[in-house]
Amino acid sequence: AQRxxxxxxxxxxFKGAPVELKCNYSYSGSPELFWYVQYSRQRLQLLLRHISRESIKGFTADLNKGETSFHLKKPFAQEEDSAMYYCALSGGGADGLTFGKGTHLIIQP
Amino acid sequence: EAGVAQSPRYKIIEKRQSVAFWCNPISGHATLYWYQQILGQGPKLLIQFQNNGVVDDSQLPKDRFSAERLKGVDSTLKIQPAKLEDSAVYLCASMRTYGPQYSGNTIYFGEGSWLTVV
Structure with missing residues (x-):
């Protein structure tokens, strides 16, 4: 079962401090990993995915297959980063997503 | 492009009553999903459609939940009869899986329909 x-x-x-949101997964195969973000009163939206290897809003995430992790990092937090962050995986293609329970990130001024 | 549209946004019903949620996906998106998000948890996939066919409904409680996408566009999710534990946000999402504007497997979510069962 995937988890x-x-x-x-x-x-x-605090604002300006580094941020790391942890995500670990279990999946028998090669999953696709994602980070979704939900800002206050907005819909869930894709932040980034591991296959793109890109930086969005200063956030990066590296897939570590050995540790089965996909932690989200940002070197200098900003107040507008405050939101709910969900890590999710998919078996690929059009497969639905399996989500974690989410981390509520609060950036203090 | 317009986003995924859902209605109603909020619904309060008594247990054992029925409720239906409607979803209009992004134009041209062949894949449609319904997720259930209980407070404090991440979304859980209930059912996935590809056009008007069901791809995955393994987590749909079929004794009380049903969903359809008759013409391969809009979809309806129904709960009958509702239980207290069905109180949640019901999220509809869609993805374009083929065509000239294929954007990889980016799933776009609606704002959700908030259900409270009392």
Whole structure:
């Protein structure tokens, strides 16, 4: 069975500090990993995916197959980063997503 | 392009009543998903359609939940009879899986329909 674990329900950091949101997964095969973000009163939206290897809004995430992790990082947090962050995996193609429980990130001024 | 549209946004019903949610995906998106998100949890896939056919409904509680996408565009999710534990946000999502504007497997979500069962 596939599973996504986000160990932190809540993460609070100060503006300008580094941020790391943890995500671990279990999947028998080669999954596709994603980070979705939900800002206050907005819909869930894709932040980034591992196959793109891109940086969005200063965030990056590297897939570590050995540790089955896909942690989200940003070197300098900004107040507008405050949101719910969900890690998700897919078997590829049009497969539906399996989500973690989410981490609520709060950036303090 | 217009986003995924859902209605109603909010619904309060008594247990054992029925409710239906409607979803209009992004134009041209062949794949449509319904997710259930209970407070404090991540979304859970209920059912996936490819055009008007069901691809995956393994997590749909079929004794009370049903969904259809008769013409391969709009979709309806129904709950009958509702239980207290069905209180959740029901998210519709869509993805373009073929065509000249194929954007990889980016799934776009609607704003959700909030259901409270009392």
């Amino acid at each position: 996504v674990t986000q160990p932190e329900k809540l993460l609070s950091v």
